[in-house]
Amino acid sequence: MLYKLSIIIPAFNEERTIKEVLVQLCNLELINGIEKEILVIDDCSKDNTTKLVNQFIETHAEYKIKLYKQEKNHGKGAAIQQGILFSSGDALIPQDADLELDPKDINKLLQKLIDDQLDVVYGSRFSANKEIAKNPAYYANRFLTRLSNIFTGLKISDMETCYKLIRSDLAKGIKLKENRFGFEPEITAKLAKIKGIKFGEVPIKYNGRSYDEGKKIGWKDGLKAIFCIVKYAF
DSSP: OOOEEEEEEEESSOTTTHHHHHHHHHHOOOGGGOEEEEEEEEOOOSSSHHHHHHHHHHHOGGGOOEEEEOSSOOOHHHHHHHHHHHOOSSEEEEOOTTSSSOGGGHHHHHHHHHHTTOSEEEEESSSSOSGGGGSHHHHHHHHHHHHHHHHHOOOOSOTTOSOEEEEHHHHHTSOOOOOSTTHHHHHHHHHHTSTTOOEEEEEOOOOOOOTTTTOOOOHHHHHHHHHHHHHHHO
8 A cells, every 4th residue: 555655856956946846745635645745855055945945844834844955966866865765655756846847747657556556657758748849858868768668678758757656665675876867767777677566657747948947957967878778777
């Protein structure tokens, strides 16, 4: 049974959107009465992210949001790793702080996990969004996903998605090393190696932001992802 979900928010300089993300998550009612745990991992932000989260926690004590601040900026992967370590739910899922994804879609992943008795469910930004094909990053993500599938044997359409719903015992049992965006291919490869693991995927909404709006991933991260796909396959 799934009684509690840990939602992990890696945040680095997200003062423009972090409050709205927390509002949406607090207002989100999970299916089947599942309890939610919200963990914010501040990756040494230099703006007002930490201040805003602390203010939100003070005025919304009933939600028991937890904030962990890293003393040095290590990257999104490192922040999620800390969230996995501190989480206490039966399952966990990362939530980007930039509003590219709609928190209401978390229930879609939960429903799929429960109905099909799965261990992992990915939220695919590509399977239902035709407009995303107009974004140049779409082609890079599709290439990386297909390359990952070749090595893992999976048949997913969006390996780089933030929404990865994973049973906590599996996530906690994996030793992760990648601190930046190499986290995505690494955890996918290592999950795929677990004997008998059951994967699923559901379509989710996606509202991509530009670099001017704070997007942080770049072409160097794409090259690193290719390296990680091959590295963790073996």
